[in-house]
Amino acid sequence: MNVFALMLGVTCCYTITSFSDKYAVSKAKFSGDEFTFLMCSSLSVFTLLSLPFQNIYFTMTWQSFAAVLLIAVCKIFEFQMNAIVLRQLSAFELKAWIGVTLFLSYLTDVAYGAELSALKLLCIAATVIGLALIVKSGREKKIEYRKIAVPLLLYLASKYGYGLIIKAFTPYASPTMQFMPALALVALIMLTRVSPIEIFKKNKMGAANVILARIPNTVGMLMENVIISVSLASYSFIQPMILISLFVIGIIRRERYSALNLAGSIICIAGVVIFQLL
Numbered sequence: 438m439n440v441f442a443l444m445l446g447v448t449c450c451y452t453i454t455s456f457s458d459k460y461a462v463s464k465a466k467f468s469g470d471e472f473t474f475l476m477c478s479s480l481s482v483f484t485l486l487s488l489p490f491q492n493i494y495f496t497m498t499w500q501s502f503a504a505v506l507l508i509a510v511c512k513i514f515e516f517q518m519n520a521i522v523l524r525q526l527s528a529f530e531l532k533a534w535i536g537v538t539l540f541l542s543y544l545t546d547v548a549y550g551a552e553l554s555a556l557k558l559l560c561i562a563a564t565v566i567g568l569a570l571i572v573k574s575g576r577e578k579k580i581e582y583r584k585i586a587v588p589l590l591l592y593l594a595s596k597y598g599y600g601l602i603i604k605a606f607t608p609y610a611s612p613t614m615q616f617m618p619a620l621a622l623v624a625l626i627m628l629t630r631v632s633p634i635e636i637f638k639k640n641k642m643g644a645a646n647v648i649l650a651r652i653p654n655t656v657g658m659l660m661e662n663v664i665i666s667v668s669l670a671s672y673s674f675i676q677p678m679i680l681i682s683l684f685v686i687g688i689i690r691r692e693r694y695s696a697l698n699l700a701g702s703i704i705c706i707a708g709v710v711i712f713q714l715l
Contacts, residue, residue: 570701
């Protein structure tokens with residue numbers, strides 16, 4: 438299947454889950470541990486149900502088990518830091534920050550044998566500039582970056598690390614067989630810190646919302662892993678594409694944007710589209 442078509446599919450799935458995740462931490466008031474348990478347990482179950490429709494393999498080597506453990510670490514940081522960061526940033530702003538991994542991902546592709554292209558580097562630079570404008574755009578509530586600097590850095594590292602691990606260890610285990618056991622492992626670890634019964638007592642509707650949102654999340658992850666096998670740069674571009682979709686949704690909802698936000702979004706769209714056309 439065409440990589441760009443897969444990217445559009447992942448963008449659609451993750452845009453849906455972005456709104457659910459923001460609700461989970463800002464409205465339902467789930468802690469990082471509670472949010473992580475709900476995410477990992479439901480994702481692992483939905484992924485398990487998809488196994489009959491996939492080509493899966495897992496070699497009994499140390500590399501396969503290392504991949505599971507490393508992805509588990511990445512997912513713990515991703516979900517825990519996500520819950521912290523979203524208390525200060527909107528889903529729109531968080532996707533903008535994730536775009537800073539674009540250069541690193543593209544250079545990783547080059548290290549794996551992709552041709553270095555000056556035009557693609559210019560597209561990435563334009564996209565990053567657009568993302569920077571979006572992040573700097575004014576808003577009523579001041580973002581206290583001092584409180585989220587470390588969590589944001591760890592979140593970005595976990596997003597890049599996930600793609601790198603999947604790509605590096607695919608010869609030893611299929612992507613699904615790397616992340617599904619990792620998610621189950623994280624869920625088991627979280628069981629020592631949270632009570633599922635208490636989570637549902639705290640907010641039954643919020644928990645159900647998070648769990649149901651994992652259905653498109655699972656579909657998105659499966660398509661995302663196919664993209665990673667082709668290009669880490671394309672994988673990293675998914676986040677700016679989600680940002681663009683959130684921007685379009687905001688326009689439809691007649692939300693007001695600053696001049697910087699509008700300019701940044703337009704530059705982002707140009708950078709993403711041209712990169713994929715090259």
